[in-house]
Amino acid sequence: MLDKDTKTMMGTEDTPRGKASPDPQDLRPSVMHSIKLFVLCHSLLQLAQLMISGYLKSSISTVEKRFGLSSQTSGLLAAFNEVGNTALIVFVSYFGSRVHRPRLIGYGAVLVALAGLLMTLPHFISEPYRYDHTRSEDMPQDFEATLCLPMTSAPALAPSNGSCSSYTEAQHLTVVGIMFLAQTLLGVGSVPIQPFGISYIDDFAHNSNSPLYLGILFAVTTVGPGMAYGLGGLMLRLYVDIDRMPEGGISLTSKDPRWVGAWWLGFLISAGAVAVAATPYFFFPREMPKEKHELHFRRKVLAAAATPTVEGEDPPSEQSPGGSPNKQDGLAQIAPDLTVIQFIKVFPRVLLRTLRHPIFLLVVLSQVCMSSMVAGMATFLPKFLEHQFSITASFANLLIGSLTIPLSIVGIVAGGILVKRLHLGPMRCGVLCLLGALLCLLLGLPLFFIGCSTHRIAGIPRQPGAQPEPGLFPGCMKLCSCPSDHFNPVCNPSARVEYITPCHAGCTSRVIQEALDKSQVFYANCSCVVGGGPVPAGSCDSACGHLVLPFMLLVSLGAALACVTHTPSFMLILRGVKKEDKTLAVGIQFMLTRVLAWMPSPVIHGSAIDTTCVHWALSCGRRAVCRYYDLDLLRNRFIGLQFFFKTGCLFCLILVLAILRQQDKEAGTKATVPSPGLEQRLLESGPEKEPKDSRV
Template structure:
């Protein structure tokens, strides 16, 4: 905006209190059709003109709900396909966690200045521009698929279309050409292409964060400015309810897209013999980004037609006139009396950019000195660290721990965990409203929610199975594979060291990296669902082995595991609304808007940015067999399931215990404050009684 929005008392003349304003305010002119006409008179045809749908705040709420739904869908889709992206481009969990965290880098760098620019710009248009930037980021995220070569799930060359038929078999050394080492297949062009692909995804994630900066803050402020005061909470509640469905749709979309083969747009002539249960399967991860980007682009179109300011809803008019009468009393204060202090959000329009940057650190430090605010933010940081780790890697954890497909894991998360979190947030808000909880009881509710969340997560340590036996690989994280477990059975084979085509001996539940490592020389005629290899020298009885990894003996535990995760999510989400109330009721009135902004900034910097990297690094330490590409460590092929479960769930419990400790301190501080206030009230009551009784005693003393 060119100038800050005028305060409501500047829209009326300085007439006596209780009289109608001499000049109609902006909202009155907009409703009667007298705005933007010479002399303030209505044009003859003004009553015949129907108001545009873009001047309706209800239509804005609808558009903004759909936009935020699409935005969260595109930002959450990467988390639903994180394991697939790792497998496709050879990324470690630490790198993929850093990629997911880059969404917050651009957002955090610019979110502070929303307070400065918030009322100086055309908010709807800036929201539309941000949405288009989000759509562009989605297109960039899918670009690596189109510039990369087709996915090869075995060691065959691009010219060999009979993939997986004779690949990885145990053949005499004289009949097999010398295997080319992985380093000989590397070139500077290939490495540069890999770096370019990874760089494109990092840039896309940064743009995704930058584009999302104006969407939520400007949308909420726009609704609050032009909605009826009684309708504003309802509109914001609808907005948040619809928005929370975005992550659920993201995981549902991931579940559908990952059932499709990655190169569905360029399938080989002979087709493929993989199924979605094969560990080498890569789904169409890129297709979801295109769909989400298209949804965001469509949702951005109406914002370029909304006005910079729209009239208030009609029901607000009489209410505002009563407010004007009250406010005008404050304007008649004595000249010598100092004006009331205002927060940074109120004085920001009068500051230059340099002044705003200088003032902000002082206000930030003043806000952080508040003990309740600091402890609430720290508790939310701990809980957000837990949520960020689960949102990023829970799908991969379920795949590895229970041997289920990525599609099924996403469906479980989208149908159970996210609806449970939404239910918890709604339940927390209902409890605060219906029971009229004060700060002390809000902190007690947060403490109970964190405690029950912790209790529901304790059994998760014992729900899982150890990794089944893998021929030639020890279960010590960080150690290199050892091929001496079955000596002599594959001496005559020439097995490539970097090949990966796992087979399973179902009788002994031993898995081999390739049919060659099992000593198999023939392949049975493949059918649509299974591939069998025969004449295997390393298998007892030289019996057939089935292609694919061995199924987990604990796959039946995945539903109880998700049930406990969901119940813990409900309990953790119950504390969402009460913790916000602790901040809003704990800080000074003039600092509320800035306190919420600081809160979100600290959550991004301390939780949403580092947590995916921390969880990814912890997952990498449990790897027992890495794939190598051009001398660098690529994707992990096997994990120690026990160690993976202990470290992943252990991190969750660590952060939740930190949140529980913070809420316990908050409750103790608030109880102490209540006791001090009670003592002060008692002392003041005694003083008043003494002052009242003193005049009655003085005559007696004078007579004596």
């Protein structure tokens, strides 16, 4: 009987929930029973999932131009990725150990892939992109549509006005609705991927190998956002209708403000990558034998991966399920024994109990402020760079993907190394967070002054929200009958004056200069230009184009310093709550940052950007996309929002340090002032009992 019990205990200690492991002869040798293979597959899946989730941010300005969206609407579209995710993430604790986790991860990944395909649907159901406001059957008249033709009559505007029909508006609403639905499904599909994958690895990996596997997982997946921006940089170089190019080709270049890149192609590639990465999950078992051997190179790789652990605290993977009786009281542990209704009733009480911890609440608020800054920067930084420095969307994405994202990863790793190597306690973790936030704030101050004012645009006032009026245009084009809704900008480089169309510059002819690699379009006989031209097509280049690299260097260094606070802030959260509530506290932290930061921040930044617009494109009487911004106001408000959130983070961390210092003083006072009863017992005790009592 003793031998039988011993065998039973040995069989149950390495499997979750205390179930007896099957006999070796019952386990068929299969490559899918390897936790190392699962770590590899999950790393690739999370990389592809983060790539498809972040791809919209890299092409946000292109989607605005293609479908006539304001920045507020596009920010709301980006935020809808978090709606489905936030609504369901709480129930992961409830369903965590009741389901076939690999299979549910596979279903979620398939849903993510379908959502990516759904995002491409608006491209295929919409008409080809018309950048010149003319119909396809009027191709011979394209070049004359924006020229100064004194004999032009009012019916020439009919094609533009005739396109405003109920069908056009219904098609626009359908396209926008499809994109919002796709973003919601994308959030829903990503719910089970990360939590179930991490718990599956932690359950079946060797206790000593689990931190190494998780470190590898996080290191690989952090490359996903960088790949999203890199993919956006490559795809936006291609014309949007590359699959249905007109016979005569197009006369646009990627520097033209009317250029729209192939935004949809990136979603197609990312969805295919997610679908391929999801396939192995349908063959992994619900449970596999727990890994028996420790990896020999574990310590070396752990030092490189910098998985943060604080001295005196065992990592979660090394704590046995039954090692702590108090841990069984946590919601994450008792969730499998509750019904759905009981889980919903218990969750608010545990949430309020967790939020009563001042350290936890203040650290989460600081992370909310930092996440709000990151969310706004990740969504609209490419668009900001396009307008502020007159660079293409492709180049803006390549700068972010090759500079900002890698330095952010370096910051996260550096924070983990500092916590691990220096064995930082709560007080020093707070000091490290405060220094990182303070230096990030100081590096953001010069950004207010790196940029230029908007160059002069004929007929458009510099007050945001104003529309061009005929009286505001120069008198040299009074006889031209220029349509106000056309957009084909030309630039007079000598005077640095931009005109909305060649017609507004009084140009009557068009000249194409052929070169070996490209052709350049010029407009001549322009009555509003001294000497009559010719003037090149396209917007005027910014006088501050050379400042884009210093600007991005400061932004990237600030992002790296902000990311240094990532690991020590998590350690403060784990030290600020009860031991049995640690698992739930991290879940609550993720939920609050989604609800308070990642959902509202893109909308807030988009609304602030819209308030700086000086000329809106109109579509059927409604505001569509902004064509020109007051660049000084845009810079001050965009960087000002970043400064506001950084200041909020710094203020919360100062309060955290004040509370930690007060707690240290109280603990020191209790340790140095013994109670009278204890002092009396020490005096009455004999010399032989002194060591024992002194130790107490």
